[in-house]
Amino acid sequence: MSQRKVLECDVLIVGGGPAGLSVAGALPEDVSAIVIHQDKEIGKPVRTSGGSWLSDMQRLNIPQSLFQIIDTLDIFSDNQKTHLSFQEDRPVVLDVTGLYQWLGTKAEDRGVQIFCDTKFQTTQKTDDGRFETEVRSKAGGIEKVVSKYIVDASGVHCAVLRSLSLGPKPVRYGVGIEYEYALGANDPHRAVLFVGTDALSGYGWVFPTPDNRLRIGVGIIHPDTDLSPREMLEGFLKSSALKRYGMTVEGLVLQKNGGTIPSIPYDPKLVYGQVIRVGDSANFATPIVGEGIRICIEFGDLLGRKLGKSLLTGSSKHLLDYEAACQRAMARNYRVGVSANKRISSYGVADWDKSVARLDRLNERDVVALLKAEFSAKLVLRTLLGLLRSRTEKCLKRLGGHRQS
Structure with missing residues (x-):
């Protein structure tokens, strides 16, 4: 032996x-x-979309050749859009x-x-x-x-x-599927996030990469939904959504990626x-x-x-x-x-439209903090005050309309 x-x-x-x-x-x-x-x-294989932030990559001494800097980010729901042009910290897409x-x-x-x-x-x-x-x-x-x-x-x-x-093992987890295409004529410094019908119980992304590719993916939460992220992505690619987002896909799929992440309390x-x-x-x-x-x-x-x-x-x-x-x-x-994640995993189209519209009223620093899940007491307070102010303005408009009638 x-x-x-x-x-x-x-x-x-x-x-x-x-x-x-x-x-x-x-x-x-x-x-x-x-x-x-x-x-x-x-x-290999790649199991993540590779999104991160420039300030963190610099702080961690990651070589710049290993990430693509994003200058603009558009966030779409079915009927709303928020445009972010970054002046301070910038998102990056990693060469995973x-x-x-x-x-x-x-x-x-x-x-x-x-x-x-x-x-x-x-x-x-x-x-x-x-x-x-x-x-x-x-x-x-x-x-x-x-x-x-x-x-x-x-x-x-x-x-x-x-x-x-x-x-x-965690009982609640995110599942993501992603296809990579040639970048083509798409802007190498523009990324898109999308929510609503095209990515129920989660969100989708379109990211340019450092090696001139375009990553298109969808991530959802199990067991909050039994939908298939692969079927959702295939349906998205067959729809006209990319055209609405100002992007195109050229040629065949170059690579398919997929993975899971925990989505549970700390x-x-x-x-x-x-x-x-x-x-x-x-x-x-x-x-x-x-x-x-x-x-x-x-x-x-x-x-x-x-x-x-x-x-x-x-x-x-x-x-x-x-x-x-x-x-x-x-x-x-x-x-x-996690509390916010559980709530938004059940959002419908109208809920996402309202959320994307609210993002448009936040400053760049607060949007970045929300995306990074860095919830300082000041951020939570400013967000709550903003929501309260918005609802108060709507109530006053309705009240004014009733008086005029």
């Missing part, structure tokens, strides 16, 4: 997406780490594959071993306090990894947590002794538009640095610092955002 292929390391990271790779890239060089990734290569591979290269430069086409099976804690993790490698590279710590960066599957009976529990979760396993996707890459990179990097300190000192304090930092950054925003 052949001997099993067993590797040992300080940290095993399950998942080679932006969160797992950022953890790996931030670990000290004297910490041994292994990343196992189920796909054949990093960054290029970004993930850049993160992977950074991790490998620190000595991290990355095993692709390798699927997590199960893990258990042994008597000596370490973890024995069974994996299935199609390339035949490894069969077991023994580690001191294990990071669950497996995405919405929460594979490690479920294996150790520490938590379930859970502050991220550290379970020597097991830590990060990324979509920890619900790191904003509750309004499901943007998660920048959050995964920022807090994945933080976790890598805190893990290094925990290994050096033997203290769990540093990991609890990571948990507390995530809670400070996300808990309130997610509490407000």
Whole structure:
């Protein structure tokens, strides 16, 4: 009988997406780490539309070659439109594959071993306090990894947590389908979001990419609806909606993308002794538009640095610092955002028309904050006052009309 292929390391990271790779890239060089990734290569297939923000990419030192800057954004409902021409922060569309591979290269430069086409099976804690993790490698590279710590960066599957009976998969999640076409004559710095009939229980997008493509997609929430995002996207592409949005599609589909993200209330529990979760396993996707890459990179990097300190000192304090930092950054925003997400997932055409019309009355900074799900007390107050002012004006107009009649 052949001997099993067993590797040992300080940290095993399950998942080679932006969160797992950022953890790996931030670990000290004297910490041994292994990343196992189920796909054949990093960054493929693409499972996200790749929307983010210029200020965050600059703060995270992401090379400008890996994103496309958006100057204007149009938001359409069935009967309303809001136009945003950005003067301060700008949206960007990421080269998802290029970004993930850049993160992977950074991790490998620190000595991290990355095993692709390798699927997590199960893990258990042994008597000596370490973890024995069974994996299935199609390339035949490894069969077991023994580690001191294990990071669950497996995405919405929460594979490690479920294996150790520490938590379930999310019961509510977003599902997105996206087709890529040649950019053609479309403006490379203009993006579109659409809601209403063309994307019930969610929203749709038309994004130009850094490699001169056009991503067109639809995302919806399950189980709030049993609609198929693929059927919705196919119907949208056959309709005249793109013409109304001032865009065209040329040629055949170049690539099809699809993925899922959690859409649940924020859970502050991220550290379970020597097991830590990060990324979509920890619900790191904003509750309004499901943007998660920048959050995964920022807090994945933080976790890598805190893990290094925990290994050096033997203290769990540093990991609890990571948990507390995530809670400070996300808990309130997610509490407000998830409540809004649940409400708008049931919107009809008239509701979306009203919401898009309201956006037109907000300033640029407030719209950006809403899209990023950054709900400061001042923003919530200004939004409520704006709604109250709008309703008061309507009541006064009706009252004036009654008096004249």
